[in-house]
Amino acid sequence: MTQITEDMIYSCFAAANQGASPDETAVSFVDVEEYENQVMYPEFARWARQAGYPKLATLFLKVAGEEKLHAVWLRKLYSAMGTPARGEDTQRAINALTTIRENCDQLIGMNPDGVVEKALRVAMRVEEREYAEIYPHFRDQAQQAGNPDEAAIYQKVIDSERQHYGWFRDALQEYFPAATATATA
Numbered sequence: 001m002t003q004i005t006e007d008m009i010y011s012c013f014a015a016a017n018q019g020a021s022p023d024e025t026a027v028s029f030v031d032v033e034e035y036e037n038q039v040m041y042p043e044f045a046r047w048a049r050q051a052g053y054p055k056l057a058t059l060f061l062k063v064a065g066e067e068k069l070h071a072v073w074l075r076k077l078y079s080a081m082g083t084p085a086r087g088e089d090t091q092r093a094i095n096a097l098t099t100i101r102e103n104c105d106q107l108i109g110m111n112p113d114g115v116v117e118k119a120l121r122v123a124m125r126v127e128e129r130e131y132a133e134i135y136p137h138f139r140d141q142a143q144q145a146g147n148p149d150e151a152a153i154y155q156k157v158i159d160s161e162r163q164h165y166g167w168f169r170d171a172l173q174e175y176f177p178a179a180t181a182t183a184t185a
């Protein structure tokens, strides 16, 4: 059986992409947030539950719910959006997640802590990249283009993603204290 690495799980992360127009960028954003809401975090929650960490499963589902909110916030500015097109990056992430799912189920049986710890670390990487890089870039662009309402929504998302990062960091420290020497930020 293939060992599942943190990088393999990280490849299940989809990033919102810059579009040619603010509308296209917003569509990508909504697509990614809905993917996290419907696919990625529910899957992490399933792993945590199966590995015997019901409270962690609840945390993953709580974050999943907030990712849905992020999509709802931006949709308000672009009400004509409809169903966002599935981005290439998101499709790639879905495929990656499907590929590791079966191996993951076996691994959870053998090494439940290892899988859950990796999922937490990946969640931290995802959230950190969103609050520190991806959404600040969109916020600054919206600001420069004279769209303060749009910039304010991106800022709200940034604050929320930073909070998600903190929750996952705290959970890592609580459940895997020996592992946190390399994970402080």
Ligand SMILES: [Fe+2]
Pocket: 033, 036, 066, 067, 070, 157, 161
């Ligand atoms: Fe989000």
Ligand SMILES: [Fe+2]
Pocket: 063, 067, 127, 160, 161, 164
């Ligand atoms: Fe988040």
